[in-house]
Amino acid sequence: MSVIDDVGNFFDGAVESYKKIEKELERALIKSVFASTKKSKIESIEKKAKEAIAQESKAVKETLSKVCKQLDSSIKGKFSKEVKQFVKDKSSKYDKI
Numbered sequence: 784m785s786v787i788d789d790v791g792n793f794f795d796g797a798v799e800s801y802k803k804i805e806k807e808l809e810r811a812l813i814k815s816v817f818a819s820t821k822k823s824k825i826e827s828i829e830k831k832a833k834e835a836i837a838q839e840s841k842a843v844k845e846t847l848s849k850v851c852k853q854l855d856s857s858i859k860g861k862f863s864k865e866v867k868q869f870v871k872d873k874s875s876k877y878d879k880i
Contacts, residue, residue: 844877 851870854863 840877844874847874847877 847870851867851874854866854870
């Protein structure tokens with residue numbers, strides 16, 4: 784081998800090493816900066832959605848309670864008891880949400 788070939792091989796290796804380092808830096812940047820930013824945005828959206836669902840379920844439960852009270856005053860007998868029990872059972876499921 785000649786000196787020129789040795790110098791060429793040296794620089795070829797340096798270029799390959801530089802490309803590997805550059806790829807590793809890009810991966811690290813994606814993992815540390817971009818992924819954490821995206822993850823925090825997703826967590827924020829999930830938190831807002833859970834809060835909205837909790838508020839809606841509370842409103843539905845209150846509405847069911849009002850309907851049950853109105854049914855209590857307007858319907859009498861066995862049918863009334865069954866309807867009230869059904870509404871109470873369905874209303875209690877909103878606590879789990």
